[in-house]
Amino acid sequence: MSLLNFLINLMFKLKKSLGQNFLIDKNIINKILSIETLKNQNIMEIGPGSGNLTKLIIQKGIKKFLAIEKDERFYELLKKEFRNNNKIHIDNMDILKKDLNKIDLKNVIVFGNLPYNISTQILVNFINLNKWPPFYKKIIFMFQKEVADRILAKSKDKQYGRLAILVNYRLEIIESFNISKNCFFPTPAVDSKIIVFTPKLNIKYDIKSIKNLEYLTNIFFSGKRKMINKPLKKIFKNYITVATKLKIDLNMRPSDLSFDEYYRLAEYFEGNMSV
Numbered sequence: 001m002s003l004l005n006f007l008i009n010l011m012f013k014l015k016k017s018l019g020q021n022f023l024i025d026k027n028i029i030n031k032i033l034s035i036e037t038l039k040n041q042n043i044m045e046i047g048p049g050s051g052n053l054t055k056l057i058i059q060k061g062i063k064k065f066l067a068i069e070k071d072e073r074f075y076e077l078l079k080k081e082f083r084n085n086n087k088i089h090i091d092n093m094d095i096l097k098k099d100l101n102k103i104d105l106k107n108v109i110v111f112g113n114l115p116y117n118i119s120t121q122i123l124v125n126f127i128n129l130n131k132w133p134p135f136y137k138k139i140i141f142m143f144q145k146e147v148a149d150r151i152l153a154k155s156k157d158k159q160y161g162r163l164a165i166l167v168n169y170r171l172e173i174i175e176s177f178n179i180s181k182n183c184f185f186p187t188p189a190v191d192s193k194i195i196v197f198t199p200k201l202n203i204k205y206d207i208k209s210i211k212n213l214e215y216l217t218n219i220f221f222s223g224k225r226k227m228i229n230k231p232l233k234k235i236f237k238n239y240i241t242v243a244t245k246l247k248i249d250l251n252m253r254p255s256d257l258s259f260d261e262y263y264r265l266a267e268y269f270e271g272n273m274s275v
Helices: 003-009 026-033 052-058 072-081 116-127 145-152 162-170 210-221 229-235 239-245 259-271
Strands: 042-046 064-068 088-091 108-113 136-144 171-179 192-199
Touching (some): 026 052, 052 108, 072 088, 116 145, 116 162, 116 210, 145 162, 145 171, 145 192, 162 210, 210 229, 229 239
Parallel strands (some): 064 088
């Protein structure tokens, strides 16, 4: 049964608060599954909904499968559908409340047609883990195009900001392909994009806590059009000395600084918090 018929027959009302837009184009679903070989792999899926993607993943001869579904109605549907398959575990919970540090699977491939309203929070949670390299070896996420553009942005780009800086610190990013809004039910207002992430194994900088990078970038990009001397002064008392030491031009704007310059700032901040 198609997702559309399922929703009509059961008179479901999709919850706007959960950002529910389901991928129903089989060609696109198969294209997503072709990104990575799934046989004998551990798989995690965020927000499987009625299981359109889930069913095809399981047919690939996977090793173990973990699904996180917040909507209890879909959780019950999936639990019934896969009740006789001991490879599959389904959690009925909010992915934002899931402690990703306690995932006991290894080398996991993570799929997610993410709710647009919390997609960036989910991605940051996958970066902000205690142990690195993490439990996953690849993430295949679908984002609203505007969010995807922010993730893919480089310094001096209009969309460049906190999200790109945070993600690029720990993940390699590959832009995969665009998906028309017409491939979803209900039809969203915008197109989507698939992005593939792999954990960086050799990270050039040693930032002890991602929270510190979040803190710095939040201050810098709260005044994106201002020169960086103002946010730098908020962080460091002796900000001119810091800028000189790190070879940062105070006449630049936050969007002009490269990834490396932000990572050097975060390292310096952690080692000199009283400066």
